[in-house]
Amino acid sequence: MNDETPAGMPASEYGSEFGERLSYLIGLVLALVLTGAAFTLVWMKLLTGGAALAVLGLLAFIQVLVHLRCFLHIDLARSHRDDLKLILFTALILLVMVSGTIWILYDQHLRMMP
Amino acid sequence: MSVSERLHPGVNLGATDPESHEAAEEVVFGFWIFLMSDLVLFAVLFATYAAMSVQGIAGGPAPAEVFDLTAAFVETLLLLLSSFAFGFAMLAMKYRENARSVLAWLLATGVLGAAFVGMELHDYYVMITAHGAPPQASGFLSAYYLLTGTHALHVSSGLVWMVIMAVQIAVFGLNTAVKLRLMRLALFWHMLDVVWIGIFTFVYLFGVVS
């Protein structure tokens, strides 16, 4: 983490403007497709009940990954990066907090039913 | 680690000296931490909403009765496009250091963002007047307004921040401090779009399906 940064950085290290534009464009198109799919699924009532929820959740999850990759430039090749570790740890904590809360409140709710 | 690997994810600084990259690392990493802590806040609101949208309707209107999917869809598009526009603002900064084109893209971002907030306010207005669904009506609606309202508040503060950054670009040009701030604003903006994915899926779509 404390290794020196070599002075003078070749421009090639940054990727090209064209390449990066492409990445944003791909992100945009994918996001549009995923969003469109999710809304269409509901509008057209293609699925109902648990199946619909599961598919919607999956689509959202994929779209989050797309945004992280194409807009926020997080990727696995740089997995030794502190930021990725941070995001993964956050994901763990979020999972514990959200699922725990829902579980606890749902359990209490069931036991209060008349 | 090679240089490119050491560049923080998010938006890169462009060709500058190694010291600014070191500084950028620190500042951007700090901002990531802030975003994660903010995300925990949203997670708590999501979890509360998840429980209350089922258990807290209390005879008031149910989600499917008050949500307008078309509006939610348009809002989604607006926010997505504004996120995209910000991406191009950052590319203009990185590759051309062209203050004018940065400002133009920022303007586009801001207008789209403002339209998003405007539409959300309109949604609230319709819900309150036409559906009799103000936040005081039930636990479900309290949770709904807090969750979406917190997001809208974030977007609005992003807009104010954007205005300030536009002034700073005009005053200072694209110096390192300004660039670093723009980078953080970009991260903030993109992250709000990620949170919105959660909102349109788990609030609007889930609400209408179930």
Add this chain to the structure above:
Amino acid sequence: MNWELIFGQLQWTSFVFAGAILDPSLSEFIASGAGSIAVLGAVAVVILLTVKRWWVPLWRDWLTSVDHKKVGIMYMVLALVMFARAVIEAALMRAQQLVAYDSAGFLSADHFGQLFSTHGTIMIFFVAMPFITGLMNYVMPLQIGARDVSFPLLNAISLMLTVAGAILIMISLVVGQFSTGGWTAYPPFTGIEFSPGEGVDYWIWAVSLGSIGSTLTGLNFAVTIYKKRCPGMTLFRMPLFCWTTLCTSILMIFAMAPLTAVTVMLALDRYAGFHFFTNGDGGNMMNYANLFWLFGHPEVYILILPAFGVWSEVVATFSAKRIYGYTSLVYATMCIAVLSFAVWLHHFFTMGQSANVNAIFGIATMVIGVPTGVKVYDWLLTMVGGRIRFSTSMLFLINFLLTFILGGLTGVLLANPGVDFQVHNTLFLVAHFHNMIIPGVLFGMFAAVQFWFPKAFGFRLHEGLGRASFWCFAPGFLLAFFPLYWLGMMGATRRTYMWSDPEYLPWLALAMAGAGLILAGFAFMVTQIVVSVRQRDRLACPLGDPWDGRALEWSIPAPAPEWNFAVLPDVTSRDAFYEAKQSGQAYRSPAAYEDIEVPRNTATAPLIGLFACAWAFGLVWHIWWLVAVSFVLMWAVVIVRSFNMNTVEIIPAARVKAQNEAFLAAARAAPGVPREQEMTSDNRGKALPEALTARAGAVPAGRAVEVLS
């Protein structure tokens, strides 16, 4: 004239003194007395500052400073001031419970409710938190070889937000009433229906300010540890205190957000008629308990982990031995940090969820005992075979090991839902958490003060008085709280202001005696500081290393210079400074000096704190113009600051060199003191290295050391 527009709900009867006039009872007189003490104390401080002409130095050298060392010291001062208030409140509660046998005692029920609420809230948010935050602020950057934290201004802002919250609670002594809802403020009791007054609002905004301050602190320290370590300081070469600081910071980053969320929801319920936690209309007050403890449980580890770090430093230094099981201590800390997010339900086992849910969280809770146990063994094994010196800090450590284990055992008992159903909400629980927090956190901080004070101020604290305070604190704690276990098992509920069971009396009397001893210990501690300041020449240790320390902070002069390290150190091992002393490499002159950049002082942070305090006060009393104005001003300060591009100043290399070379020359020339004389005035801060002492035969080298470490 519509006064409400100007003063909101504030009226002359809101002032505490009006209570004594309208209802002249002992309880009201005590309240007025407390209010007067607060006012008189403030006036006395103002007079003192004016007479001594300290206003300018206070502003210039302290309040506007962004130096992590000064910020740290200010945090500690805040903690001590607030401790004085909260410990007096504790003694009042003890006295009330003692006399309120089959009678109302001298405090009204409402007043007693305010006392346990302010006591708990202050002790957690404005004593324990500032204490650990201040200590981490002071020590961590020095230990990792950094010149400051990553974001010095943000650091000062965190401090000032915390101070704003503390001031708000102090204001509640004089203006209006505080909440009677305990430090946890459970609705629906704290909802607008049952607590219509301003009390809960005081709680909400004071806690929110503190919570935001802590989130920012966590962020700042985590980045500092990740990005600002000096060359060679890999994560696994960091002193253990830095590890615990890192884990605490991570907990702060993730655990404060639920608290912020829950206070905002409660505020929306109260101010705007929302239904998060109300009785009807779809509100769910059980979600409050859930969200509060989502924060609350990690919070207790936020408090205890830095103290664990202190114990690790103290035990190694005063046993003159490398810490036993460094790696296991690191992993234990990490396990505790992660597990602490998965046990929050043990605070509401009795709320009605099914037995399976309780069982899972109960088991998770017991599992945390394992890494904690590992730590205890590591500390014990560090002492085995060491050449132990019984300094005040070390006495606190030994006391900690003995009593913390008992507290931990009662914790494992409570982790069993079946047992918890029996003693939930009784004094057994009160005994348990004080048993963890006082010998663990509070005494840990006291030990830290004894240990690092010479580094911060350049002179040691008077050892005799330190021991005297220890010998009051330690037995005082046992007397004050062990009877409560017994009372709890007899069924005495917590937060209760009168009794009718005669069997409680002897135990309550013992507890009262204990509280008295604790007060005496505090008095000794204050005396110790005063006496030490007076005798600072005799106690001086400008050479910076009075205890034969191990980490980098001991390698620099005392008090530490503004720039910490004249030249950033390059470390090659753990216990870097200790190793350097052993091999005779310490106090070498660096090859070259460079200019040093330090952040300029700025009024930004104190102004933000001021406006935040005004904003919160306006919210409490519904003074909407004040809310709007101070909110705008607060952000205006931030924006104006962001247009200032000239925020650093340069300290020229020549000045650094002159000062540092003078220090190094003095250190090299000084004879050094052996450990037997470290409490005498011969100790000027240069420790004679162990290796030399052993060679001189002054102390027989313990063979067990080699065997065990």
